[in-house]
Amino acid sequence: MHKLFSCFLLLWAILLPAFLNCADMPDISFYRSATIDGPTGLLTIPAATILDNGYYALAAHKYLFKINAGLLPGLELGVRINAEQYNDDLEREHRIIPHGKFNFLAASQYPFSASLGFFDKDIYLSFDKLLVNFYNIYATAGLKLQENGRWRAMIGLSKTNARTQYIFDKAGETYNLGYRIMLSPKIRIEIGLVNLQRYKNLDFDNFTFGLNFSEILFNPLFEKWPWSTN
Numbered sequence: 001m002h003k004l005f006s007c008f009l010l011l012w013a014i015l016l017p018a019f020l021n022c023a024d025m026p027d028i029s030f031y032r033s034a035t036i037d038g039p040t041g042l043l044t045i046p047a048a049t050i051l052d053n054g055y056y057a058l059a060a061h062k063y064l065f066k067i068n069a070g071l072l073p074g075l076e077l078g079v080r081i082n083a084e085q086y087n088d089d090l091e092r093e094h095r096i097i098p099h100g101k102f103n104f105l106a107a108s109q110y111p112f113s114a115s116l117g118f119f120d121k122d123i124y125l126s127f128d129k130l131l132v133n134f135y136n137i138y139a140t141a142g143l144k145l146q147e148n149g150r151w152r153a154m155i156g157l158s159k160t161n162a163r164t165q166y167i168f169d170k171a172g173e174t175y176n177l178g179y180r181i182m183l184s185p186k187i188r189i190e191i192g193l194v195n196l197q198r199y200k201n202l203d204f205d206n207f208t209f210g211l212n213f214s215e216i217l218f219n220p221l222f223e224k225w226p227w228s229t230n
Contacts, residue, residue, distance in 0.1 A: 029185045030158075030165045032214040034059035034066035036192065038080040038099045038119055041126075042156040042169040043178035043192050047140045048115040048128040050103040051076045054220040061190070061210035069217060074103040076117075101126075121147040126154065135159065140169070173197060188212040 031040060031049040034057045039046035051057060051070035057078075059066045068078035077100040101117025101124075113128040126142030140156040156169035167178035178192040190210035198206070 029182060029214065030160055030180060030188065032057045033180065033188055033190060033210075033212040034068045034078065035190075036061050036064065036194070036208060036210065038066055038068075038078065038097060039101060039117060040068055040076060042140060042158055043167045043176045043190075044174070044194060045140065045142070045154040045156050045169045045171050046099075046101060046115075046117055046119065046124060046126055047156070048101075048103060048105075048113040048126045048142075050074055050101065050115065051214075052216075054216055054218050055214055056217040057212060057214040059210055059212040061208050073220070074106070076101050076103075119144075124154070144171075167192075186213055186215055 031047065032051055032055065033040065035041050035043055035046075037044045037046070040049060040051050040057065041047035051068050053070045053073050056067065056069040063082065063084035065081045065083060066078060068076055070076050078098070080097045080099065082095050082097070097120045099117065099119040101115045103113060103115045105112065105114035107113040107128065107130065111129070115126050117124050117126070122144050124142055124144040126140060129139050131137045131139055136159070138158045138160070140154070140158075142154040144152040144154060146152055152172040154169070154171045156167070158165055158167045160166075163182045165178075165180040165182075167176075167180070169176050169178075174194065175196040176192060176194045177196065178190060180191075181189045183189060188211075190208075190212060192208040192210070193202075193206055194208060195206055196202075
């Protein structure tokens with residue numbers, strides 16, 4: 001626990017000058033973060049929000065590297081690479097994990113946003129809702145059908161200010177907290193504590209630090225599907 005606290009102090013010493021000198025940024029771009037488990041979302045769970053059409057996002061969390069891309073309206077695809085397990089033959093199938101999701105309900109047209117996606121061999125359904133009457137908190141809920149046939153519930157909350165975001169999410173029995181700083185519309189820094197249900201034995205493995213970068217990759221061929229009536 002003492003080592004974990006020391007790591008936080010060191011990170012704040014590094015980040016505080018950048019944070020104080022960062023110009024005020026509008027409430028945008030946070031959802032472009034390629035999170036720990038890969039899909040664009042909160043800290044460890046996928047949200048229903050989709051990466052902008054024509055954008056890509058790069059991210060690194062410790063030994064995990066991710067790339068996401070918004071290839072078509074409402075469609076996001078990507079991969080997660082686990083560098084730690086690269087030389088471990090027993091984990092060969094987990095070195096590169098594909099993921100993707102399709103947004104079939106958009107918050108701009110419906111009371112909430114909804115997406116169907118996959119992460120490796122798991123399939124999930126997630127819903128997002130901005131709680132305008134409750135401090136503008138962004139709520140996410142969903143279900144994941146895992147490879148072993150078991151369902152796993154997911155819930156998450158995030159609160160965004162001009163250039164910071166506070167995150168809580170729960171996937172099954174795991175609890176996680178996160179904090180993001182947006183240095184620019186393209187760059188975000190992320191600090192997280194994962195598996196907090198093991199609070200009595202917290203160590204460096206419960207701590208994560210990430211860097212996210214997003215940029216436009218190409219001009220979209222079309223802004224919506226050709227058969228869309230909206």
